[in-house]
Amino acid sequence: MTPRPSSESKHGLFVSVDGPGGAGKTTIVRHLAQMLLADGEHVHVTAEPSNSGIGQLATEVTPTVTGHALACLYAADRYHHVETEIKSHLKSGQIVISDRYLASGLVVQRFDGVDPDLLWQLNExxxxxxxxxxxxxxxxxxxxRLIERRPHNRFQLAPASSHAEVTYYRDATNALVGAGFEVLRVDCGSRPPEQSAAVIRARLTALLVPSEVPA
Incomplete structure (x- = not known):
């Protein structure tokens, strides 16, 4: 892949990676970032909850705070994350890869019984x-995979949590597609993480090619 020409006015590319716990998000994001760096791209990797005070608070209270309150806190972190970190890297022309983003916001609090329509409204x-x-x-x-690595949060301790989360992500994916989002589904259950990253990189190739400017 030929690196994009540098330009102070060029806007970057924003990529989010979401999926059920145990899907290998962090590992796939790491492989994807390495591939893009090898192509000569400038890459910024981030994650949610963010490292901001709001994100740290969300992480700390997840074991005890539930439902609407936690959904609002995660949404607040997401908006703050965009304004204080993501936008600045996009403006400098970098590829920003977020390990968890909007799709997770449409999924996680469903374990607490929050209506998916409300989750959409909070994040839209x-x-x-x-x-x-x-x-x-x-x-x-x-x-x-969750048994092997052990659950990371209380949501993954729920009975049949993996089956429920897969269903919730399917619903979130349909909602995003219906709203006009550019969505790529990647089967990461039957291939190693570096191959999943390669599938994503292949899709990004078209997005990284500069648009032709009419004469």
Whole structure:
């Protein structure tokens, strides 16, 4: 891939990577970033909850705060994340890759019974990624991975959480597609993470090619 020509006015590219716990998001994001760096691209990797005070608070209170309150806190972190970190890197022309973003905001609080329509309303004005990646895998594969690595939060302790989360992500994906988001589904259950990253990189290739300017 030929690196894009540098330009102070060039806007970057925003990519989000979401999927059920155990899908391998962080590993795939790391491989994707390495591939893009090898192509000569400037890459900024971030994650949610963010490292801001709001994000740290969200992480700290997740075990005890539930439902609407936690959904609002995660949404606040998302808006703050965009304004204080993501936009500045996009303005400098970088490729920003976020490990979890909007799709997770449409999924996680459903374990607490929050209406998906409300979750959409809370998040509908956040920055739209240029490409939204949804990692998919058989829920039995996800469940086995969670057992191996151990759950990271209380949501993954719920009975049949992997099956529920896969269903919630399917609903979120349909909502995003219906709203006109550019979505790429990647099956990460039957291939190693570096191959999943290569699939994403292949899709990004077209987005990284500068648009032709009419004469």
């Amino acid at each position: 004005e956040v920055e739209r990624p240029d490409l939204t990646i949804i990692l998919e895998a058989d829920p039995h594969v996800i469940a086995e």
